[in-house]
Amino acid sequence: MDFKNFKMPYSINKDFTEKTAYFSMEFAIDQALKIYSGGLGFLAGSHMRSAYNLKQDIVGIGILWKFGYYDQARNSDQTLLPTWTKKMYSFLEDTGIKFQIEIHSAPVWVKAFYLKPETFDTAPMFFLSTDVPENDHISKTISHRLYDANESTKLAQYILLGKGGAKLLDMMNFEREVYHLNEAHGLPAAFYLLNKYGGDMEKVKEKLVFTTHTPEEAGNEKHNIHLCSDMSYFSGLNIDAVKDIEGVSDDRFNHSLCALKMARVSNAVSQLHGEVSRKMWNKYDGICEIKAITNAQEFKYWADKNLYKAKDKNDNSAFDERKKLLKKRAFKIVADQTGNLFDENTFTIVWARRFAGYKRADLLLHDKQRFEKLLNNPKYPVQIIWAGKPYPMDYSSISTFNSLVEESKNYKNMAVLTGYELALSKSLKQGSDLWLNNPRVPREASGTSGMTASMNGSVNLSTDDGWIPEFAKNGENSFVTPLADYDNLSIYDQDKFDLDNLYDVLENEILPMYYDEPKRWREVVKNAMNDVKDQFNSDRMATEYYEQIYRK
Structure with a gap:
């Protein structure tokens, strides 16, 4: 397959022709592919299987976690012992695509792997890895552990998913009309697009949609905006401009709030969650409409x-x-x-x-x-x-x-x-x-x-x-x-x-x-x-x- 000019590998159902890319930190697709932790991944996996059933024009973009989330072992007294084991997946195809993105003001190499639809009956999927010989040890570890506890590593993972995923689509000449962020982890894709479109926020809004999963404001991730900037999260946009977009004056960058400002439309994941989310976020000016699409499983x-x-x-x-x-x-x-x-x-x-x-x-x-x-x-x-x-x-x-x-x-x-x-x-x-x-x-x-x-x-x-x-x-x-x-x-x-x-x-x-x-x-x-x-x-x-x- 020519990944430099990627085409959808099946005929598209005429009811689902909007060209979409679905960004998620985790996908629970099959027991053999351990790149998920829980409910968010189970949801994303079912979504990708249904996209295949319905022959929708959608691709999934995630990260190839070398050690997965963790393996749940036991200590000698039966109590919990988290362990990390390197994973190997012979069924993933090396696309041959390698490119660099900026993380922490330095170039980091990214390699892309492909999961064919027929392997597990899913939409076509691409997984990004920084675990390549060209990178130093710290850069390699970005794609090692899902939801790494280190704050800088976690932000680097968001940048890999968002900025790396968006750049991969460009590397493949694979135009997408919709960039769907499953949770705010992939938000750096929005700043990548903002930079690509010369600061035209309306063009970004046209493409960006966002699913929020967290029903209380405190549970939505916030990080120091200066750290985010130092990590190259904003693709060169200065901090004052980011604060203008987010509409807050303090130094805590709220990923979900910013996603709600940059997206055309967003959705909660149950009807009750829709009510809770609208009540929670509507006190902020300039957020997009929050609809409710109840989660489901295949x-x-x-x-x-x-x-x-x-x-x-x-x-x-x-x-x-x-x-x-x-x-x-x-x-x-x-x-x-x-x-x-x-x-x-x-x-x-x-x-x-x-x-x-x-x-x-x-x-x-x-x-x-x-x-x-x-x-x-x-x-x-x-x-x-x-x-x-x-x-x-x-x-x-x-x-x-x-x-x-x-x-x-x-x-x-x-x-x-x-x-x-x-x-x-x-x-x-x-x-x-x-x-x-x-x-x-x-x-x-x-x-x-x-x-x-x-x-x-x-x-x-x-x-x-x-x-x-x-x-x-x-x-x-x-x-x-x-x-x-x-x-x-x-x-x-x-x-x-x-x-x-x-x-x-x-x-x-x-x-x-x-x-x-x-x-x-x-x-x-x-x-x-x-x-x-x-x-x-x-x-x-x-x-x-x-x-x-x-x-x-």
Whole structure:
């Protein structure tokens, strides 16, 4: 293939002809390609698969992380040990394209690799690396670890994605009408374009669209504007001009705010998140319109087809047998990692996603008496599994993970698993009866793991946040705890309110239904499978991006 004059490798669907480049720090495409950390990557991976299904004129641009995010190993006492292993990918094609970009006022070499659409059924994708012989050691490390803890390295990674990605498109003579930033990490692309177009902001705005994922202002990344300038983030634009664009006078550069000023249009990732984002950002002058396109996951990749076949044939015995088989398979992983033998006939709860404070992984353990009662109930036996990756420098979340590991040593029906990546995620969704999700409202912008759980016959029990208000019919396709007056409650009281309600729903509704009314439980499972299939399939999401964001 001639990458110097790249052409889309498949015929484009006439409904999706806007030429788009999608910039993301992470993509969860396949277990074999470990360049993601969590939900942002799962979303981006599903988006790229749906773009391929629909034959959209879109390419993905990311970074080839040499050590990935990190590998989740264990210390000798079973606690979490982050490790980093060099990754090798024979299925990526060397484009032969090498070019330089300025990072920290010095030229850095960038090499581009290509992922063919047919490898994993995705849109064409390009991954950038600075790990080449021409670079010094520091420059090589830019593309080593996803979300590096060092501030300068992190900014260099944003520059690599944004400026490097935009320059790659120019190197390939591959004109794009839309530059879509999935989160503000790729914002240096906007400053690259501003420089390219001689300071014409209207030309940049014409091309730039932005997806925001963070539902509270404090969670949006800010860095010292002088450090950003020293790192060559702004492609030569002086600090005063950057402050004029951002519209603030202090020295904290807010990446998301600046993206909202430079983009033509942006979107939040659920309807609730849209409301939260507009309320949060509308106090600033000159931000673009914030729409809402609810996140979704690709049905074809995630859903268990045999479970759906049995459901569609109304063959309840085949349906129940299939679910038991899926549980058995997942429990082999539990046995392998922990030595606990789980039973496919026992009600199984799973909490699995990124460990972060607001997601409250250990909320059920805040009431030890009730937790013991739940796990030792002879009438309604329960098994419970936790899994997820804390950020490797988030010591509070690592401590939560480790405390769960310690607690699990007291119970044969409790397990904490490592290696929460695409493969384990799929297995746990197939192996669970109940997908537990208890973030503090309204901190979860979307939270897509529950979608793929429903695609595998698992029922959501959730606080009413993210995508849940658009999906949930309480008691019919999921279970949702009541909303508290979160604005006026302390964190302690919020946690207590949600904890009591989670236990009440579990003890009084869910467990009696599962064991005493299996037919009714099966109907809830099937309703969830029906309701998630189209509305929360990323083909719908990818279509909406074209209709609402890319099309002018």
